[in-house]
Amino acid sequence: MAKQIMDVIGVGIGPFNLGLAALLTKTDCRYLFFDKKSRFEWHPGMLLEGTTLQVPFMADAVTMVDPTSPFSFLNYLHEHKRLYPFYFFEKFNIPRTEYNHYCQWIAGQLTQLQFGCEVENIEQTEDGDFCVTVLHHAEQERKTYYSKHIVMGIGTRPHVPERFYTALGDRIFHSSQYKNKREFSLEAGSITVIGSGQSAGEIFYDLLLKQPDHGYKLNWFTRSKGFYPMEYSKLGLEHFSPDYTRYFYSLPKEKKKTVLKNQSLLYKGISFQTIADIYELLYERSVGNMEPKIHLQALTELLSIEDWNDHCFLSLYQHEEEASMLLESDIVILATGYHPYFPDCLKGIRHLISFDEEGELDITEDYRVKLNNDSPNHLFVQNGELHTHGVGAPDLGLGAYRNAIIVNRLAGKEVYKTYKHNTFQRFGI
Template sequence: MANKQILDVIGVGIGPFNLGLAALLEKTECRSLFFDQKAHFDWHPGMMLEGATLQVPFMADAVTMVDPTSPFSFMNYLHEQKRLYHFYFLEKFHIPRSEYNHYCQWMAEQLPQLQFACEVMNIEQTEEGHFCVTVFSSSDKERETYYAKHVVVGVGTKPFIPEKFHSALGDQVFHSSQYKDKRNDMLKADSVTVIGSGQSAAEIFHDLLSNQHSHAYKLSWYTRSRGFYPMEYSKLGLEHFSPDYTRYFYNLPKEKKQSILDKQGLLYKGISVDTIAGIYELLYERTVGANTTNVHLQALTELESIEERDGHYQLSMCQYEQGENKQVESEIVILATGYHPFIPACFNGIKSILEWDELGQLVVHEDYQLNNAGHHHLFIQNGELHTHGVGAPDLGLGAFRNATIINQIAGKEIYQIYENSVFQQFGTGSGR
């Protein structure tokens, strides 16, 4: 069955970024629908650990950085929840991750254009240039076709596990995104090994370390990184997460961009100082009086293979500076190996209008368009790290990107786009 009404915009995926887009569209006359195959909004539920906080300030909500007066701001959420004084006395910039998730759910409940339990199966372009979007409703068990002038794809990233470990995946070897679901069974194991160096690995290790005193497991943490280093959080370092740096990075020669990103891991992949301090303090307290811990931490060490051995797994590890190998046995292996962008299957019908670079990556234009012809556009959210730099996945730049997209969809300036919003200059001449 086809819906002949031509919408202004269809959003594919309802994560934080497209949720913000839907909220900011409320200030326009644009007609929109957003679809997500999940039953409801739930942000990284497998990592919703007690005590975990956002790594960005609360102002990195869905709307504040372009519209602080919006009824969808985090401050208004606190007001509606009767929590303003609680937050005032908390005196913290970084809110609990669980509260950010609840804030997003609060927004989702107020936006009727959001359609959950609806999977976008295909996107095609009509002869008139409109987008034809086929959606399957898991509740109705029916497909419906919608038409729109513009499509914004915000499906985000998906858990990444190196292919050489795929054969070992199961109840005892899994990605960190599944941690909370498997946590209770894991605490009964005799040994647990965490692989990775980012915030997810650190939070999992801290949680396991916190609970180790009441369980008997050996706890190990390995990373191929050069150390358990903190994320860059100096004031001038944070200016890399600004529209100014995004513009600077976008205009760099494309052959230089990947090498720059390779050197910027600690801008967005490191561990929070508080998490590192929490881990160290636990280790320190538990070694009072010459006590020992059944804990092993080791950097500069790469996991090369995983093989099952009688209900446990043998891990082949290489300390690459020494050039030495060792075998480690563990009952549970948690792979905190990050997330990668991916091309959703619904793109199959529009491959002909997409541009690809020599590395097989999508060409994303500065204004977040994937196609740069005609009056009907396909936009992407958080799929432009390779073209726009480290700010692509950052929540603090989501509102800026959405303002850029909405101004194009509306054909006029709905939201003001700031320029010269940082103190430093990234390039020579007038470019910042």
């Protein structure tokens, strides 16, 4: 019996590969997608009540390239009898919990998605096809699959600076674990949040809301210059467009590094709403010259943490004053972001993968990782191309566009239209 060869296998089922699977339903491509999680879950540790997406609902899995798709968010609302409530809701930014439920709704309709299945290894056969070894956790059985192409959609993973690794535990943890550890943390006498992004802001606000019922001291430190808002002007948002992505890709490598360093507030700041919510609550708590039990301080870097006798001892450094301080805190929450990584399952083809001089993946404009052979089969990447394609790489609003490029390449024809001019401004000569 001849082995069955898929047209494409997807590794990881986050929002981007989920969108790819949904868009592939309009093609004749044979595909399977695997994820080691038991079901679709999008940042479960940060699915807090009151938090929203930072992009409009149109940044769903399909709408930006196929607004007539049955997998659109509006059709999700229709199927769940929520169109009128959403109409009266009158907001573009939807609850984060609803976005997660929307994605679960899509996943439940696509039989080609297999959860509880961990891709352990990928190799390339003599014919140029990819051989994929998958551990099916429920059966504890390894199976082998073959595919012409691979799409890596594993995204990024929580980042903790290496010097803090040994301190991690119940009392010191990354923000991605916050919801699971929240009840335990609320019983502490003092809590410290480290970081300057949206996650840090949301966690601080959530803890601030609950502070009167628990009485803990609440601290927030960042090494950034301030608790600054994310750039959200309409012309600033045009950087998250296919036009800017094409412009950025055409820049020399060294220029790209400089540009990215100067664009952090396009994707690393705090929303205006979160900052306003925090300030307004602090203002109300200070009525009658009351002093809220909080400490906010920027320009202050966490140098080290020691966990000793159920207490955390933090060494902090204020950069402008060039002064150090010690702080005791029962709980430390590290909102230190997410970084891309090289997955273990690619070790079988690592020798074929092209890296740049910085050790990062060498990626073509249509999201293919360059391979050191003449095979017509390709390895695509989702949300691993910040260094080559710019700030839009992790943005949900560009996910459907990137998937349209990949689908058109896989199908060998234009299945989805993409447009050259999407912004009012021009980014180059």
